[in-house]
Every structure is written in C-alpha cells, then in structure tokens.
Amino acid sequence: MDDPTLHKPTDIEKSAGILHVSSRNTSYENVSDPVTPIPVPPKLRTWNQRIENLSGLEARGIKRVLTEERHAASGSAYAQMAMLWFSANISANNLAVGLLGPLLFGLGFVDSAMCAFGGILVGSAATAYMSIWGAQSGNRTMIVLRYFMGYWPAKLPCLLNMILMIGYGTIDCIIGGQILSAVSGGSMSIVVGIVIVALISWVIAVFGMAIFQKYERYAWAPQLFVLLILVGAAGRSFNASLQSTDLVSGEPLTGGPLTAARLSFFSLQLSVPVSWAAASSDFYVYYPENTKPWKSFSLTMTGLTLSFLFVNLIGIGLASGTFANPDWLAADNISSGALILAGYDGLGAFGKFCGVIIALGLINNNVPGTYASALGFQVLGRYPKMVPRYLWVCVIVLIYFVCAVAGRNNLFDILQNFVALMGYWVVIMVTIVLEEHFLFRRGKPFDWTAWEDKKVLPIGIAALIAFLVGWAGAIIGMSQHWYTGPVAIKVGGVGADIGVWLGCAFAMVVFVPIRYWELKRYGR
Numbered sequence: 001m002d003d004p005t006l007h008k009p010t011d012i013e014k015s016a017g018i019l020h021v022s023s024r025n026t027s028y029e030n031v032s033d034p035v036t037p038i039p040v041p042p043k044l045r046t047w048n049q050r051i052e053n054l055s056g057l058e059a060r061g062i063k064r065v066l067t068e069e070r071h072a073a074s075g076s077a078y079a080q081m082a083m084l085w086f087s088a089n090i091s092a093n094n095l096a097v098g099l100l101g102p103l104l105f106g107l108g109f110v111d112s113a114m115c116a117f118g119g120i121l122v123g124s125a126a127t128a129y130m131s132i133w134g135a136q137s138g139n140r141t142m143i144v145l146r147y148f149m150g151y152w153p154a155k156l157p158c159l160l161n162m163i164l165m166i167g168y169g170t171i172d173c174i175i176g177g178q179i180l181s182a183v184s185g186g187s188m189s190i191v192v193g194i195v196i197v198a199l200i201s202w203v204i205a206v207f208g209m210a211i212f213q214k215y216e217r218y219a220w221a222p223q224l225f226v227l228l229i230l231v232g233a234a235g236r237s238f239n240a241s242l243q244s245t246d247l248v249s250g251e252p253l254t255g256g257p258l259t260a261a262r263l264s265f266f267s268l269q270l271s272v273p274v275s276w277a278a279a280s281s282d283f284y285v286y287y288p289e290n291t292k293p294w295k296s297f298s299l300t301m302t303g304l305t306l307s308f309l310f311v312n313l314i315g316i317g318l319a320s321g322t323f324a325n326p327d328w329l330a331a332d333n334i335s336s337g338a339l340i341l342a343g344y345d346g347l348g349a350f351g352k353f354c355g356v357i358i359a360l361g362l363i364n365n366n367v368p369g370t371y372a373s374a375l376g377f378q379v380l381g382r383y384p385k386m387v388p389r390y391l392w393v394c395v396i397v398l399i400y401f402v403c404a405v406a407g408r409n410n411l412f413d414i415l416q417n418f419v420a421l422m423g424y425w426v427v428i429m430v431t432i433v434l435e436e437h438f439l440f441r442r443g444k445p446f447d448w449t450a451w452e453d454k455k456v457l458p459i460g461i462a463a464l465i466a467f468l469v470g471w472a473g474a475i476i477g478m479s480q481h482w483y484t485g486p487v488a489i490k491v492g493g494v495g496a497d498i499g500v501w502l503g504c505a506f507a508m509v510v511f512v513p514i515r516y517w518e519l520k521r522y523g524r
Contacts, residue, residue, distance in 0.1 A: 057206070057207050057208060057390065058207065058208025058209045058210060058211075058389070059388070059389075060208075060209075060389070061375065061378045061385065061388070061389045062139075062140050062142075062143055062375055062378045062379055062385065064137070064138045064139050064143070064285075064448065064449070064451050065138035065139075065285045065286055066138060067138070067289050069138075069286075070138070070286060070287065070288050070289060071286065071288075072288060073287055073288055073291070077287075078287075078291075078295060078299060079299070080213065080217060081131075081284065081295075081296065081299035081300055081303065082299040082300070082302045082303035083216065083217055083220065083303065084213065084216045084217075084283060084303065084368075085276075085300055085302075085303030085304045085307065086220055086302075086303040086304075086306055086307045087216040087217070087219050087220035087223070087303075087307075087364050088216060088307075088364050088365050088367075088368050089273075089303075089304060089307035089308055089311070089364075089365060090220055090223045090224060090227065090307040090310060090311055090361070090364070091172070091223065091311065091361050091362050091364055091365040092175050092176070092179065092311075092337070092340060092358050092359070092361065092362055093168070093171050093172050093175050093362060093365055094272060094307070094308055094311045094312060094315075094365070095311040095312070095314055095315040095318075095340065096171075096175055096315060096336045096340075096411070097268065097269065097272055097312060097315065098112070098116060098311065098312035098313065098314065098315020098316045098318075098319065099315045099316070099318060099319040099332075099336055099339070100265065100268065100319075101113075101115065101116065101265050101315075101316050101319060102242060102316065102319035102320050102322075102323070103319045103322065103332070105261040105264055105265045106244055106245050106246055106247040106253055106261060107244045107253070107261055107262065107265055108242045108243040108244040108245070108320075109238070109239060109240045109241070109242045109316060109317070109320045110240075111244050111258075111261075111262060111265075112265065112316045112319075112320075113313060113316055115262050115265045115266040115269060116265075116269045116308075116309070116312045116313070116316065117309065118266055118269075119265075119266045119267065119268070119269025119270035119271075119272075119273075120269055120270070120272075120273055120304075120305060120308040120309055120312065121305065122270050122274075123269070123270040123271065123272060123273035123274035123275075123304075123308075123423075124273040124274075124300075124301050124304035124305045124308065125301060126273075126274045126277050126426075126427065126430045127273055127274055127275075127276040127277040127280050127300065127304060128280070128296075128297045128298070128300040128301035128304065129277075129297060129430065129433075129434070130277040130278070130280045130281060130430060130433065131280035131281055131284060131296050131297065131300040132281075132293040132296045132297055133281045134280070134281030134282065134283065134284030134285050134287070134296070135284045135285070135287035135288065135289065135291035135296060136289065136291070136293070136446075136448070137281070137285075137446065137448040137451075138285050138289065138448060139281070139285065139448060139451050140281060140282045140285065140372075140375050140379070141277075141278055141279050141280060141281040141282050141372075142154065142157070142158040142161065142278070142375070142376055142379045143379065143451050143452075144281055145157060145158070145278075145429070145433070146451065146452075146457050146458075147446055147451075147457060147458070148432060148433045148436045148437070148458070148463065149429075149432060149433075149458070149460050149463035149464070149467070150457060150458040150459050150460015150461075150463055150464070151452075151454045151457045151460070152460060153460035153463050153464040153467065154379075154460070155379065155380055155381075156464075156467065157278060157425065157429050157467070158376050158379045158380060159376070159380065160278075160422070160425050161278040161279065161372070161373065161376055161426075162373045162376040162377065162396075163422070164275055164278065164422040164426070165279070165369035165370065165372055165373035165376075165396075166373060166396060166399050166400045166403065167400075167403075167414075167422060168275065168365070168366075168369050169198075169201070169366050169369055169370060169373075169396070169397070169400035169404075170400045170403040170404045170407060170414070171404075171411070171414060172197060172201075172362040172363075172365055172366040173194040173197045173198050173362075173366070173400060173401065173404035174190070174194065174404050174407065174408050174411050174414070175336065175337055175359075175362060175411065176193055176194065176196070176197035176337075176359040176360070176362040176363075177189075177190040177191065177192070177193030177194035177196075177197065177337070177359075177404065177408060178190055178193065178335040178336065178337025178338065178408075178411070179193070179337035179338075179340060179341060179355050179356075179358055179359035180192070180193030180196065180337075180355075180356065180359045181193050181335075181337070182331075182334070182335065182337050182338040182340075182341040182355065183341060183352045183355040183356055183359070190335075190408045191405055191408070193359065194401065194404045194405060194408065195401070196359075197359070197360075197362055197363060197366065198397055198400070198401040198404070200360070200363050201363050201366040201367055201370055201397060202370070202393065202394065202397040204363065204367045205366075205367050205370040205371050205374070205393045205396075205397070206390045206393050206394070207390075208371065208389065208390070209283070209286070209371070212367045212368065212371065213283075215364075215367070216364060216367075216368075219361070219363075219364045220364070222357050222361070223357065223358070223361040223364065225357075226354040226357045226358055226361075227310070227311065227314060227358075229344070229347075229354055230314060230340075230343050230344060230354065230358075231314060231317075233343060233344050233345070233346060233347055233351070234317070234318060234321065234343035234344070234345075235317065237321040237324070237325050237328065238317035238318070238320055238321055239320040239321055239323060239324055240317075240320070242320040242323060244258055244261065255492075256491075256492030256493040256494065257492050257493065257494045258492075259491070259492045259496070260491050260492030260493075260494050260495060260496035261492075261496070263491065263492075263496040263497065263498060264479060264496045264497040267423070267497045267498070267499070267500045267501075268423075268497070269308075269312070270423065270427075270500060271422065271423025271424075271426075271500065272308065272423075273304050273305075273308055274423055274426050274427060274430070275422060275423060275426055276304070276368075277426050277429070277430055278372075278426055278429065279368065279369070279372035280300060282368075282371070282372050282375060283368065284296060318339055318340065318343055319332075322339070327342060327345065328342050328343075335411065336411060337359075340355070340358060341355045341358075370393060370396050370397060370400075371393070373392075373396050374389050374390075374392035374393045374395075374396050375389065375392075377392040377395070377396075378392065421478070421480065423500055424470075424471065424474035424478065424499050424500055424503050425467075425470075425471065425474075425503075427500050427503060427504050428466075428467055428470035428471065428474070428503045428504060428507045429467070431466075431470070431504050431507045431508050431511075432463050432466055432467065432507060432511055435508065435511050435512060435515070436463070436511075436515070439512065439515075440515060440519065456524070457524070458518075458524055459518065459522055459524065461514065461518050462511050462514035462515035462517075462518045463511065463515075465510060465511075465514055466506075466507040466508075466510045466511035466514065467507065469506050469507060469510045470503040470504065470506045470507030470510075471503065472506060473499075473502035473503045473504075473505060473506030473507070474499040474500070474502060474503030474506075475499070476488070476499075476502060477497070477498040477499040477500075477501065477502035477503065478497055478499035479491075479495045479496055479497040479498075479499070480497070485499065487502065
C-alpha cells in the first residue's frame with residue numbers, strides 16, 4: 001500500500017467555493033456551533049481556486065481529516081514517521097546547540113554529552129507523546145489542544161507556537177547563510193545565503209504535506225553522508241578528554257558552579273526537541289484512525305532521539321576541538337557556520353561542497369515549522385481561518401527572513417535565550433495535557449467531530465490559570481543573558497536555568513484542584 005501522507009485526499013475546501021476550511025458542516029460531522037461563511041469576492045475566489053488546483057498543492061487547512069478521507073498505511077508508510085523526524089533534525093541548527101556545552105557553559109566533552117543525552121530523551125518523549133493524537137483525531141495539534149485547554153485558552157499556546165516556529169526559521173536561515181558565506185570565502189554575504197534558504201523553504205512549504213513528506217523521505221541521505229564525512233575529517237581533533245572549565249578564570253569547574261552549568265545545558269538540550277511537541281500531530285492526520293498510540297510514540301521517539309544525539313555529539317566534538325586547534329578557534333570567532341566548515345579542512349573543494357549540502361539541509365528543519373506555523377494562523381480565529389494556508393506560508397517566510405537578516409550577527413545570543421525561553425511554555429502545555437488525559441479523561445472517549453464547538457469543548461479555566469501560574473514559576477527559575485530569576489540565581493551560587501522544572505511543577509500542582517472544581521461546576 002502507498003504512504004497515506006503522500007496522497008492528497010479530497011479537499012472539502014476546494015469544493016466549498018470559499019477560502020476558509022470549515023465554513024460549513026458536512027454529513028460526517030454534527031457540529032452544534034457552526035461557523036457562518038464569510039463572503040468572498042468572485043474574482044478572489046476564482047484566483048484562489050486556480051492556485052489550489054495546482055498539481056501537488058495541499059489546499060486543506062485546519063479542517064479535520066475525516067475517517068473516510070484517510071488511507072490505509074503500509075509498513076513503509078509508518079516508517080516515514082521516524083524518517084520525517086530524523087530528516088528534519090539531522091541539521092546544522094541542532095549541531096550548533098551542541099557547540100554551546102563547551103563554548104558557552106564551559107562543560108567538558110563527557111559532561112556535555114551526558115547532559116545532551118538526558119535532555120534529548122526527555123524532550124523527545126514529550127514530543128512523541130503529543131504526536132499520538134494526530135492519527136486518532138484527524139486534527140492538527142493546536143486543534144487537539146482545545147480538548148485539553150478549552151477553545152479560547154488554547155489560542156495562547158497557538159500564538160506562542162507560531163513565535164517559536166518563526167524563531168527556529170530565523171535560526172535556520174542565519175546558520176545556512178553563515179555556512180554558504182564561509183564556503184564562498186566571504187564573497188557571498190550572509191544575507192544572500194539567508195535568501196537561498198528562505199526561498200527554497202517557501203516553495204516546499206507552500207505546496208504542503210505531500211511535497212514535503214516526499215522531500216523529507218530522501219533529504220536525510222545526503223545530510224547523513226556529509227556529516228559522517230565531517231566526523232571522519234574532524235574527528236581526530238575532537239578532544240574527548242576535555243574537562244569542564246570556568247571560561248573566565250580558566251580554573252576547573254567543580255561543586256555548585258559545575259552543577260549549575262550542567263542544569264542549564266540539560267534544560268537547553270531538552271528545550272530543542274520538546275519544541276516540536278506543539279506541532280507533532282500535524283503530520284499524522286492522514287494516517288488511519290486505528291493507528292496504535294504506541295506506534296506513533298515509538299517511531300517519533302526513534303527519529304527524534306537518533307537525529308538529535310548524532311548532530312549534538314558532533315557539535316560537542318567540534319566545540320571541544322577549538323580549545324586546542326587555533327584554526328577552529330579563529331573560525332568560531334567568525335561564526336558557527338565557519339566553524340562547521342573548518343571541520344572539512346583538508347578536503348579542498350569537496351569539503352566546500354559538503355558545506356553547501358550542510359547549509360541546504362537546514363531546509364529539512366525549516367519546512368515542517370513553516371507549515372505548522374501557517375496552520376497556527378488559521379486556528380487564531382474566524383477571519384485568519386478564511387485566508388488560505390499557502391498565503392500564511394508566504395507571511396511566515398517573510399517574517400523570519402527579515403528577522404534573520406536583522407539578527408545574523410547575534411546567533412549565539414538567539415540560541416541561548418530564545419530556545420530556552422520558548423521551551424518553558426511547551427513543557428507547561430505538555431504537563432497540562434498529561435494531567436487532563438490521565439487524571440480526568442482516562443477511559444472516556446473524545447468527540448473529535450466537535451473540534452470547533454464551544455458548547456462541547458472544555459471552558460479551560462483550570463488550564464489557563466495553570467498555564468499562567470506555570471509561567472510565573474518559569475520566570476523565577478529562568479537564567480538568561482538579560483534576566484536571572486530570584487530562585488535561579490541561588491542554584492550553585494552562580495545561577496542556573498531551572499525555569500522548565502519550576503514551570504512544570506507550578507502548573508502540575510495548580511491544575512488538578514481547579515480542574516476538579518471546573519468539572520463539578522460546569523461538567524465539561
């Protein structure tokens with residue numbers, strides 16, 4: 001059988017004669033709170049239909065994929081679940097996060113590797129858990145969230161997820177631009193490299209699910225090939241015996257400062273894979289409804305864990321080599337992209353070719369986030385929902401292109417502060433979903449057809465309060481370049497980022513009693 005994600009089911013949006021994707025009920029769904037269609041000028045409708053009829057373009061937005069619209073899946077189709085995440089994350093932006101262990105936190109090779117391993121496992125598990133709802137419900141992740149947080153409160157994580165995906169798009173474009181500029185010896189500016197990465201990402205994301213699933217199916221192979229060459233070419237300069245050191249004094253890191261550095265890097269490593277949790281169901285909505293949750297979880301977990309571990313260990317190795325290799329140190333002073341390219345020293349023109357492949361591999365990571373954030377616009381409300389998904393893709397790409405150009409010289413600051421900051425709210429969201437699922441909805445079926453019925457979905461009082469209180473916990477526990485919370489500053493005597501853990505704990509404690517009250521008072 002064919003891969004269900006590579007087929008384009010009948011698009012109800014095209015046949016409805018309007019631009020938004022849920023303007024009318026169908027015989028398959030009984031929605032008691034229908035959304036009134038918004039009139040669209042005939043010329044605009046005709047223009048839109050011509051675009052959506054382009055071969056391979058996905059017209060569907062956030063409309064639920066009905067059971068009748070799914071396709072039977074083969075073993076290779078399910079393997080695509082793992083392949084998608086492996087391909088999307090075996091990329092230079094995740095490699096750059098590995099650089100931060102030795103270069104920013106002063107951790108040795110073993111300390112950095114162990115923190116990366118633990119953080120990646122926890123973050124990947126959270127994303128894998130959130131992925132199980134896609135096939136079960138036929139709904140996108142931010143629509144599924146309405147069943148756990150309520151119709152209106154779920155819009156807050158949706159907005160934050162759009163910011164998150166735009167931020168990662170910015171990082172991808174910057175690193176891609178840096179590498180391409182380094183390959184050219186500086187004759188190509190970073191801005192031109194940013195344009196190349198953004199443009200190709202835009203083309204693939206505009207066409208949607210079918211095209212990018214095909215792209216991700218094969219795009220991992222050249223990435224894996226050139227990364228293995230990087231290991232072979234640069235591995236001899238990796239310093240596996242590097243010890244954790246205070247980067248200011250040069251003294252060995254011990255005691256409280258060492259614990260603080262480990263905690264901060266662990267939290268940063270967790271924040272990267274967990275950032276996909278708010279989008280992981282988006283890519284499974286065309287799979288059969290009877291897809292086993294354990295299958296979605298295990299395959300997603302496999303793809304995420306293998307890819308993140310592989311590239312982070314390479315990043316840690318490159319960073320460890322800068323302490324003994326002056327050429328690498330000089331390259332790092334230029335940019336992280338230049339450091340990656342320096343790993344290919346000695347390979348001549350072939351090394352530069354590998355650098356180009358590494359840069360283009362960032363598109364693998366950029367496309368799913370662009371796709372998910374475009375869907376997020378439609379979740380925000382009635383009017384954004386009437387705008388076709390492909391137009392929102394254009395808006396998203398334009399935003400992160402401008403941000404990348406503006407921030408192209410401040411990559412490390414963006415990585416350190418933005419990635420961790422966004423990880424706080426995702427962990428809080430997952431905590432609320434877990435508690436609602438296992439404490440309040442266990443054994444009770446979901447009515448997935450009521451995805452926009454405000455009278456059926458939870459009100460979300462408990463979820464909203466827990467989410468905000470969780471943020472308060474994250475604020476007092478965060479440690480960023482521009483702010484350190486009152487609790488964070490006490491860790492190790494120098495401060496450590498424990499915002500993820502305090503945010504999770506605060507939300508966990510607050511949600512349960514308020515949710516009991518909410519169910520007793522409102523019954524939903």
